[in-house]
Amino acid sequence: MSLRFSLMGPVRAWRDDDEIDLGPRQQRAVLAALLLNNGIRLSNDQLVGMVWDAPTPSAVMALRTYMYKIRKALPELDLRSRDGGYTVRAELVDDCRGEPLEGLQGIYFEAQRVRLAERRLQSREEWLERELDILELQKHVASYPLRERPRALLMHALFREGRQAEALDHFHQARALLTEELGLEPGPDLREAHARILRGELHLPRRPEQLPPDVADFTGRAHEIARALEVLPGTVGITGMHGSGKTALAVRIGHLVRHRFPDGQIFVQGHDVAHELLRAVGVENPAGDKAALWREKARGKRFLVVVDDLQDVSSLKNLHVPGSALVVTSVRRWNELPGVTWLKIAGLAPAEAGEFFGEVAGAAKIAGEQEVVARVLARVSHLPNPIRVLGGKLSARPSWTATMLLTQMERETVLGDAVPSDCRAVLAPMIKADAQLTEAERHLLDCFARRGDEVINVCEAAEMTGAEIGTLELLLESLADVHLLEPLELGHYRIPAFVQLFYGLRTLAPTS
Template sequence: MSLRFSLMGPVRAWRDEEEIELGPRQQRAVLAALLLNNGIRLSNDQLVSMVWDHPTPSAVMALRTYVYKIRKTLPELNLKSRDGGYTVRAEIVDDCRGEPLEGLRSAYFDAQRVRLGDYRLKAREDCLERELDVLELQKHVAAFPLRERPRALLMRALYLEGRQGEALDHFHRARALLNEELGLEPGPELRKVHALILKGDLTPPRRPEQLLPDLIDFTGRVEEIAQALRTLPGAVGITGMRGSGKTALATRIGHLVRGRFPDGQIFVRGGDVAGELLRAVGVENPVGDKAALWRETARGRRFLVVVDDVQDAAAVRDLATPGSAMILTSVHRLNELPGVTWLKTAGLAEREARDFFRKVLGPVRADAEPGQAEVLLERLSRLPGPIRVMGGKLSSRPHWTTGMVLLQMERESKLDGVIPSDCAAMFAPLIAAEEQLSDPERHMLMCFARQDAEVIDSHHAAEMSGADPGEIELVLESLTGVHLIEPLVLGRYRLPHFVRLYFGRRTAALTT
């Protein structure tokens, strides 16, 4: 669930897309004072002096009453008294409304209105840049005739509507006004737009819409989605083993919040992340410090950036920009990245796995053999990727039962360990994962599988592998880092059934 606020116009708040009633004026004034000092502790005396110019002795009691009501209305703010004061940490958005802090009156709010005035103008002009509406730009230019940025935007809008002559005429009128009023020539932004119009090189701003399609059968992950929505527009990382649905979860979160990022959504899969971000917004063949160029390009804009399958922290370090959001997926949890809230995907919960299997296969066939379906889902460790593959396989064989698939899996496990072609898709996540393993890591998983052990401790692992106990700890922790085994308590680990199934076949292949 996402909570966000606006101070541009009346003080307003939304929970997801639903606006929240914030109560009487003085209660909104207390909330506004806290939001204006986002992340800073304010004492009772400070809050009273901000809200009331001439406070009466009852002001402190009134303040406590308003804080109590704000807590009840907005429990997500976690507004608790600490060290004799209050602190909030909240997402504050620019929604291009009217006068800042509308309706709030005190010397403090009057001073804040002046401070927010330029910020409001910038927020309004950011909106106008996204929309390039000629009529709205003409109104804004008339209201603020000496501001050059909206004049440059108006010239762009006129040119893109095919009104080249009017755009050039507007430049000459702006130049005359600036000379007459200030004795100045047009600034670099106006001159640049003028030159581009003369060359015919002015193009519409690119608004990327690159999110992958949302999956209509997406199931579960309610807690993970709620945590991500609370975190955005901060950075969210999603980690888990291959096949656990990291990309699907990132895509679902992206579609839920895309409306909050009006400058577009960018999807990048590994590689040159900074370069791909720049190309997505129209910067072709970027050179030099691409991360710095991206931050400059994205300044003042709100993008949603999804970077899938991040291989190392360096690829995404220094790419975060204020107002934009970044969702990362990675097999490895990249702890060296600051300010990232990490979520972990594993197998679905039992009920979620059943629901997903029913969506893929169809409820009639899935419900016909509930016991067999449970066995199959457990063997797949309730991972979304393998469930989709096996459900699709059953769908393509209308006369097969779930029990037949289980029987086939049993027969195949007793063969020479070669993975049949129709099972390769099911095991694709682990085939890809094995390619990244070192020899000691691969050997350890095969030892686990040979013992058919679900839980094993580090001492037993050392005995099985014949390796030094100190080295074994490093190997086990490395396998934990890519989610092929799960840590339970110190020195004890669990091997997921699906991983055990795959490496059991690989062991059979090598011993045949």
């Protein structure tokens, strides 16, 4: 269920597609004050000062009454008094209905109205800079004739269309207007555009659009997405085992927020992150301090950067730029990175995994076999990537049922290495994870698989392997760091079903 608000026009709220009655003007003013300070704690005194220009002693009681009514209308906001104040975290949208904060009066709201109107104007001009649509720019310039930035953009757009004479003529028109109305010469934006057109040097800055396509059948992860939307433009880290869908989640988040980052989206895979960022903005052979050069190029801009499958934490050092956002995916959680909000993902919720499997395999195909489907999905720990392979396999075999698929999976469990290629596709995340382990880590997981228990403790691991407890604790924690074991209470670990399946196959493989 989605809750969103708008301050651009009357104060409004929607729950999904249904608009919510927000009550009388003063009650809406209280809510507006909270929303204008999204994520910031406001004391009772601060709220009273914002809503009432000349508050009387009864204002505090009125504030409490309005808070009670807002809580009843919007329970999702969790609007309870904490430390003598209130905090709201909400999604704000611009529905472009008219004057911001329409109907609200007072010194505070008048100042905020001016600020919001300017922000809307800047957002519009950022869109115009991205699109460089001549007709839209001409309309905007006609509405705001003294704003120089859109005039410079119009000159860019005309020049790009081969209309150099019109672009230069537009500069002279702007100069005459500014001189007549304000007694001023054109500012640096207009003068630079004019000079570069005369020199034939006007080139548009590169705007990277590297975000991969969104996954059409993306399923679940609502909580993680909501948390990421709260944090951005801060730094979000997504961690989980191979096959858990970290990249798909990062891309979905990126598409949901791309409108917030008008200067572009950059998608990086590799060790030299700064080098790839600079290449994305047109620096082909960066040298020297690449991090410093990236900060210089990105200063004052808003980029969305997705670093996928981070391998070297040092490659992100000193790359943060205020206003830009960073989404990092990694099997390992890099706790040494400052200012990161980490989201840990594993398998989908069982209901979501079933829904996703039905999307891929065909809902009609698995109708009436829900218990069997649940067993199939549990064997791969409800991980999205193996589910996609299994669903595709079932879809490609018109005469097969989910029961037949489960039967084959059970047969493959006792075949050791002699498994079909499509089974290897299901196991691909585990094959990749296994390749990154030490021999000691593999041996420990083999021992777990032979024992067959879901939960095991350090003492039992020592009994199985004959290793020292101190050594085992390091190995167990290392495996937990890459999500091949799930840490429970101190010294106890659970082995996920998919990991158990893979290492069970290994232990049954024929030896030479």
